Amino acid sequence: MESRRGSVWVIAEQIDCRILSVSLQLIGHARKLADELETSVEVILLGDKIEGQTQQLFAAGADRVYLGNAPHLSFYQPEIYTEIIVKLAKERQPEIILIGSTSMGRELAPLVAARLETGLTAHSIDLLLDENKILEQRVPAYGGLLSIICPKRRPQMATIARGVFPIPELDEKRTGEIVLLDVPGEIPRRIQTLEIIREEPEGVPLESTPIVVAGGAGASDLAGWRIIAALAEALNAALGSTRPAVDEGWAGLETMIGQSGKMVSPELYIGVGLSGELQHMVGIVRAQVMVAINNDPKSPVFEQVDYGIVDDCREFIPLFIEKIKEYQGKQVTC
Amino acid sequence: MLRIVVCVKAVPDPKEASKIRIDPVTRTLARCDVPLVINPLDKNAMEAALQLKEQLGARITVLSMGPPPAGNIVRECLALGADEGILLCDQAFGGADAYATAYTLAKGIEKIGSYDLVFCGMASSDSGTEWVGPEIATFLEMPVVTRVKEIVECDGEWWKVKASLEDGYRLVQVKLPALFTVTRGLNTPRTLSFSGIVKARDREIIQWGIDELGVAEESMGLKGSPTIVSKMTNRESKRKVEIIAGTREEKAERLIQKLADAGVI
């Protein structure tokens, strides 16, 4: 007889006792994987005074929540978080562990994976089970998708960005089991997070704005970049970027869209002076209408959008902005 | 005096890396001879080490795992002011994933022996996992702070650093020896001076392979990698483009009309 498979785990993350949306998204997807594997979804939640948050996790699809509740767990502490998760994983032998690709997740995941001597994948844009029920992790690279698997070692681990999977429908009637973890005391450690300082991000938030204008290397210089920024402003849009724009210093890292940046799903996306590299394009998930402005008619970006303008963006955009203002003026008057 | 190890990776020049493509027919990588350069964030790691050397006095060892041409970037770091350069180079190291890479680098650092600080870039430009730093730290059983954006206190055994978050930062206190992965915001890397290049030209680069590290072949490279690539596929787009034609003015007007009709502006 085949032995029962370990569960699918999600390491949930909370900030000030609020569960992050990426954690719910991962639980939703873990549910699908677990159903296919005929196993359960288990969530690890660490924090302080967070009992009240567990219902959401069940509603999203969890069967069991391992709860570590203590004042010294209120925010991410690398050593103790790692220790708790590694110990539990050694006992429970999960089949899969999913972690949100946040600044905490990106540090915690490799700490756990290395201790468990197993593989870990970043940047997946899809997770499915192959014919051998092995987790197939699809990662964009070299203009295509690589399927990465961890065939021999367990658990199979991946970090996933917010927005890759949708938030599942919450079923408030679902319940599950809460297992309280024995939390190690506040013994002296070699590393300690003393404080978390939150700063208000500048500019229009990328993830929640209906229009996103993204600029790329085709801006050519800072003056060109400012023209693209002016287009964003005229449309009341958030300004996004590709990696070269960040590398050149025109845009901040927090504006980068794509595999190692943010995932956005706007109603309208306008990509300016960018080539449509998959690592950028995977960040524009489920956009309704997509436009590209590029001076090279053969640019691959034109294979991935609804409308294309072949032109030098620095020449075209100032005129485009003028016309947008005319249009907006008419909208107000009638 | 501090002992610092800086891990630097040779990566395909990010400006030309998009030339590397999956060949749709053979499903292998067409490399097009893209030159290898030092991973951009590793320049920030190198700069952090150099500034500490100027401030507190330090001996800097540069460590890279890669094919023989990666020796050039190690030499570049010597020209910048590193005291010693080591290239971990062996056929057996090829095809390593982040885990096996970190394991090999950790073995190299162990052989170097004494170290107070290890610097890595936050991410490499070609694989960009951010795993290698934290995994090295795990193998060496030392604490790690990722995404360091400022070193606030650097005297004594306990240091204080700021680590970037999505919306702010963490203030972290950490005991040496420790590993830091650094962000672009930490500093502005200096550029190579001509005299540095001349002086580094004939400096020796130490090469260690499997025998020098005293490691088992099964734990290195492809064999020691828990993850493997099982398939490569091309992605097809679901959208069909309409190129908007006309004079510049007509194009602008027509595009606005389309967007208005779609109800998105």
Ligand SMILES: Cc1cc2nc3c(=O)[nH]c(=O)nc-3n(C[C@H](O)[C@H](O)[C@H](O)COP(=O)(O)OP(=O)(O)OC[C@H]3O[C@@H](n4cnc5c(N)ncnc54)[C@H](O)[C@@H]3O)c2cc1C
């Ligand atoms: C591991 C990894 C992760 C990555 N993650 C990301 C990510 O998250 N996000 C991201 O964006 N990238 C990411 N990249 C980088 C990605 O592979 C591409 O290099 C990048 O997206 C290309 O940016 P670009 O389109 O702006 O530049 P290019 O590819 O250089 O394209 C510039 C385009 O501008 C056009 N152009 C030039 N001049 C003009 C003009 N005057 N007017 C109009 N058009 C003009 C050109 O025709 C060209 O098509 C990643 C790469 C790796 C290896």
Ligand SMILES: Nc1ncnc2c1ncn2[C@@H]1O[C@H](COP(=O)(O)O)[C@@H](O)[C@H]1O
């Ligand atoms: N082959 C390598 N040789 C030396 N350092 C490496 C190597 N691969 C990764 N690193 C280090 O690990 C960091 C993060 O890499 P990655 O995990 O690939 O994003 C890099 O910035 C380097 O400092």
